Amino acid sequence: MTDTLNLTNFVCPLPLRRYPQIVMGHGSGGQMMNELIEHLFVPTFAGTGQFGPLSDAAVLDLPDSLSGGSRLAFSADSFVVSPPVFPGGDIGSLAVHGTVNDLAVMGARPLYLSASFILEEGLSVDILGQIVQSMAAAARIAGVRVVTGDTKVVERGHGDGLYINTNGVGVIPPGVNLTPSRITPDDLLIVNGPLGDHGVAIMSLRAGLQFETEIISDSAPLNGLVAEMLRVCPNLHAMRDLTRGGLAAVVNELARDARVGLEIDEPVVPVRPAVASACEMLGLDPLHVANEGKLLAVVPANSAESVLEVMKRHPLGQQATLIGRATTAHPGVVVGRTAIGSQRVIDLPAGELLPRIC
Amino acid sequence: MTDTLNLTNFVCPLPLRRYPQIVMGHGSGGQMMNELIEHLFVPTFAGTGQFGPLSDAAVLDLPDSLSGGSRLAFSADSFVVSPPVFPGGDIGSLAVHGTVNDLAVMGARPLYLSASFILEEGLSVDILGQIVQSMAAAARIAGVRVVTGDTKVVERGHGDGLYINTNGVGVIPPGVNLTPSRITPDDLLIVNGPLGDHGVAIMSLRAGLQFETEIISDSAPLNGLVAEMLRVCPNLHAMRDLTRGGLAAVVNELARDARVGLEIDEPVVPVRPAVASACEMLGLDPLHVANEGKLLAVVPANSAESVLEVMKRHPLGQQATLIGRATTAHPGVVVGRTAIGSQRVIDLPAGELLPRIC
Numbered sequence: 001m002t003d004t005l006n007l008t009n010f011v012c013p014l015p016l017r018r019y020p021q022i023v024m025g026h027g028s029g030g031q032m033m034n035e036l037i038e039h040l041f042v043p044t045f046a047g048t049g050q051f052g053p054l055s056d057a058a059v060l061d062l063p064d065s066l067s068g069g070s071r072l073a074f075s076a077d078s079f080v081v082s083p084p085v086f087p088g089g090d091i092g093s094l095a096v097h098g099t100v101n102d103l104a105v106m107g108a109r110p111l112y113l114s115a116s117f118i119l120e121e122g123l124s125v126d127i128l129g130q131i132v133q134s135m136a137a138a139a140r141i142a143g144v145r146v147v148t149g150d151t152k153v154v155e156r157g158h159g160d161g162l163y164i165n166t167n168g169v170g171v172i173p174p175g176v177n178l179t180p181s182r183i184t185p186d187d188l189l190i191v192n193g194p195l196g197d198h199g200v201a202i203m204s205l206r207a208g209l210q211f212e213t214e215i216i217s218d219s220a221p222l223n224g225l226v227a228e229m230l231r232v233c234p235n236l237h238a239m240r241d242l243t244r245g246g247l248a249a250v251v252n253e254l255a256r257d258a259r260v261g262l263e264i265d266e267p268v269v270p271v272r273p274a275v276a277s278a279c280e281m282l283g284l285d286p287l288h289v290a291n292e293g294k295l296l297a298v299v300p301a302n303s304a305e306s307v308l309e310v311m312k313r314h315p316l317g318q319q320a321t322l323i324g325r326a327t328t329a330h331p332g333v334v335v336g337r338t339a340i341g342s343q344r345v346i347d348l349p350a351g352e353l354l355p356r357i358c
Numbered sequence: 359m360t361d362t363l364n365l366t367n368f369v370c371p372l373p374l375r376r377y378p379q380i381v382m383g384h385g386s387g388g389q390m391m392n393e394l395i396e397h398l399f400v401p402t403f404a405g406t407g408q409f410g411p412l413s414d415a416a417v418l419d420l421p422d423s424l425s426g427g428s429r430l431a432f433s434a435d436s437f438v439v440s441p442p443v444f445p446g447g448d449i450g451s452l453a454v455h456g457t458v459n460d461l462a463v464m465g466a467r468p469l470y471l472s473a474s475f476i477l478e479e480g481l482s483v484d485i486l487g488q489i490v491q492s493m494a495a496a497a498r499i500a501g502v503r504v505v506t507g508d509t510k511v512v513e514r515g516h517g518d519g520l521y522i523n524t525n526g527v528g529v530i531p532p533g534v535n536l537t538p539s540r541i542t543p544d545d546l547l548i549v550n551g552p553l554g555d556h557g558v559a560i561m562s563l564r565a566g567l568q569f570e571t572e573i574i575s576d577s578a579p580l581n582g583l584v585a586e587m588l589r590v591c592p593n594l595h596a597m598r599d600l601t602r603g604g605l606a607a608v609v610n611e612l613a614r615d616a617r618v619g620l621e622i623d624e625p626v627v628p629v630r631p632a633v634a635s636a637c638e639m640l641g642l643d644p645l646h647v648a649n650e651g652k653l654l655a656v657v658p659a660n661s662a663e664s665v666l667e668v669m670k671r672h673p674l675g676q677q678a679t680l681i682g683r684a685t686t687a688h689p690g691v692v693v694g695r696t697a698i699g700s701q702r703v704i705d706l707p708a709g710e711l712l713p714r715i716c
Contacts, residue, residue: 058505
């Protein structure tokens with residue numbers, strides 16, 4: 001059926017957006033942010049040395065004195081979520097989970113975190129204390145150590161309570177190599193559970209919406225789940241966590257970097273009914289909404305069953321679902337198959353959908 | 359002469375400051391910031407595992423698979439300097455130098471940096487571009503690679519143009535161990551050049567002051583200089599870079615952590631005449647002013663001459679000066695000897711002196 005989409009002479013309908021000033025869309029995980037990254041950060045920093053494929057964490061080679069087959073993963077993330085406390089978590093636990101997960105989906109065992117705070121004059125020290133305790137609790141549960149950090153204070157009106165930056169260092173064991181270039185056209189796509197909870201929990205709070213079923217952030221550390229998956233399938237091809245831009249952003253980036261087509265069976269993509277209703281009210285596509293406890297794994301077809309099985313036995317993978325596959329058709333493009341059998345191109349969100357969601 | 363100071367029953371004249379809200383002084387590198395760190399961050403994060411002595415970078419042990427005698431250094435720093443462009447540098451070069459130097463003074467060879475940006479809506483993309491180019495140039499000169507990063511955008515009025523966080527990873531070669539606990543009462547104190555240029559350059563700009571001699575930030579990467587020092591003295595005991603809180607903060611922290619007394623010969627501490635004049639006008643003590651290209655080395659007495667010699671041959675150490683010594687007298691306290699032979703206690707700056715200097 002894929003040949004009904006003729007993409008041979010496909011031209012992007014969106015012109016290259018040129019903005020003389022930063023706008024909110026530059027931070028939303030979509031096309032505008034990618035342009036900033038690809039047209040400014042990557043070419044400029046590439047001059048400092050070889051710049052690897054863009055992923056959740058950099059994979060570092062160490063000098064010979066520190067070799068032995070393992071490699072280091074190094075990840076960076078700032079958190080500006082608003083409000084800082086939300087159903088299911090807060091900016092502190094989110095900052096730990098975000099960096100732990102960036103390392104985990106590169107196949108690394110997260111070991112060490114840094115925690116840097118930009119505090120706004122006037123922030124309640126009690127609230128700061130609660131958030132720091134939440135960070136420490138999240139780190140203990142994830143089994144990582146917060147080993148260094150930094151504190152800066154800015155004048156009232158130049159921050160928003162607090163911004164937190166976490167960086168993480170982890171070790172990728174020998175034999176593990178998660179990267180889009182290993183994706184092959186027979187691979188299968190698995191998510192570990194329902195999408196959209198984190199983003200919708202925060203957007204509902206900001207919009208003042210209440211639902212019969214409270215929607216709670218899915219923020220959670222995925223390193224334990226990933227370790228189980230790699231135990232049964234060390235040959236796993238690629239993995240990403242589904243943060244800003246949601247599943248839609250991740251599958252597009254994977255398709256582009258792997259130069260394969262991806263097909264998503266939209267009716268089987270798990271979304272809780274309350275989240276689906278809220279998305280309708282808020283005008284959001286659940287595929288575009290950020291998560292912080294969800295991942296997409298690209299698994300060799302012959303390992304999919306054992307990976308799914310081990311995921312379903314883990315508390316954070318009980319609703320793990322096979323949602324699609326890679327294909328030689330339409331390389332670089334993601335196609336969704338709808339319930340009625342039609343198809344659509346699943347694109348990157350363009351600009352601002354969900355500001356300050358993480 | 360030190361016994362003229364009786365510190366046996368010394369009681370800190372400043373009561374423990376209790377603030378229900380964050381104030382600017384919590385970010386200024388002095389006592390208030392130390393209280394926040396020691397009463398909140400350290401005890402809370404210590405629960406995630408052993409927390410080493412507070413220093414410019416964490417020293418990390420790696421799993422056996424990555425051993426070989428070397429250790430990893432990991433450092434974190436946010437930069438909120440205002441204004442973002444100043445004589446001698448900008449927030450981008452400062453962010454690279456700050457993290458490179460935090461690694462260097464732990465004896466590490468800096469290898470990899472992350473760069474995270476919190477951009478305020480409305481920031482000029484041209485200015486962002488210039489600052490990113492400045493970061494990349496600084497990284498190339500320092501020989502480090504920017505390998506990962508993150509971009510967030512906040513609404514107008516919740517930032518100040520841009521804040522940058524850099525983290526760094528470096529490798530400490532076998533045999534190098536720079537830590538206050540190795541300081542002995544015969545050690546000598548060496549700085550690599552005149553103090554105060556960075557802080558005074560920025561404060562003068564903010565105050566609209568002009569001087570006959572332009573005062574330029576000393577921001578520079580110290581890893582090359584440190585490598586030379588460690589080459590002639592791998593047994594060097596401790597080193598710190600003289601950032602927020604200046605020399606005064608660093609010598610107090612070293613004296614406290616090493617449980618030794620430190621004596622500073624104040625007349626020989628190098629300060630440029632223009633910086634000294636500006637400090638008088640601005641009501642600042644040059645010992646309290648932040649630098650970003652200056653370090654203090656604590657050197658075994660029998661190596662001081664060779665360390666000074668190699669420093670003076672390096673462009674960033676031409677004015678290296680022996681400024682004092684460790685002593686068994688007054689442990690934990692830093693005493694300055696003035697030009698007229700009198701003594702004073704050199705204390706930590708209490709609260710806010712120089713907001714947003716780095």
